[in-house]
Amino acid sequence: MDVFMKKAIDAAYEGIRSVDGEPFGAIIVKDGQVIATGHNEVVENQDPTAHAEIVAIRKACQLLNRIDLSDCLLYTTCEPCPMCYGAIHWSKIPTVYFGATKDDATNIGFDDNLLYDLLSGKRPNTYLKLEMLDRDECLSLFSDYLKGLNQTVFK
Numbered sequence: 001m002d003v004f005m006k007k008a009i010d011a012a013y014e015g016i017r018s019v020d021g022e023p024f025g026a027i028i029v030k031d032g033q034v035i036a037t038g039h040n041e042v043v044e045n046q047d048p049t050a051h052a053e054i055v056a057i058r059k060a061c062q063l064l065n066r067i068d069l070s071d072c073l074l075y076t077t078c079e080p081c082p083m084c085y086g087a088i089h090w091s092k093i094p095t096v097y098f099g100a101t102k103d104d105a106t107n108i109g110f111d112d113n114l115l116y117d118l119l120s121g122k123r124p125n126t127y128l129k130l131e132m133l134d135r136d137e138c139l140s141l142f143s144d145y146l147k148g149l150n151q152t153v154f155k
Contacts, residue, residue, distance in 0.1 A: 004029055005099060007037065008075045011052065015039030022110065026052035026076040028060040028069065035072070036060035052076060053084040057091050069093045078105050082115045
């Protein structure tokens with residue numbers, strides 16, 4: 001068994017034992033060292049975004065004091081859901097090692113197929129109302145950002 005995947009599995013078991021959330025664990029590795037560990041904390045924190053991958057990414061970013069994790073690897077016990085894929089993309093993690101598949105997760109009640117279908121265009125959005133409002137005013141945020149106001153916010 002891979003030593004890093006074993007640590008991700010251990011993190012998942014920690015969550016199961018403490019009844020914090022569901023059976024998922026993840027770790028972030030930098031330069032061959034584990035720098036962040038996470039298990040699913042959805043139930044404990046009443047936070048639907050507290051998936052193991054997100055928890056580990058948040059911890060790694062805080063530890064490194066940056067949002068760019070392009071020099072890190074992610075090990076997770078299950079193929080990431082669409083939300084976690086998004087966080088992985090935005091944090092620039094280049095490689096993800098996973099154990100179980102999204103279909104394995106579906107088999108025990110964690111079904112993300114609706115999201116995959118929506119994202120791939122296989123199914124139309126019929127459950128969430130999306131309505132544009134005040135676009136011009138919101139676009140001014142983008143132009144102000146590009147004019148350099150981002151220099152004070154993101155230093």
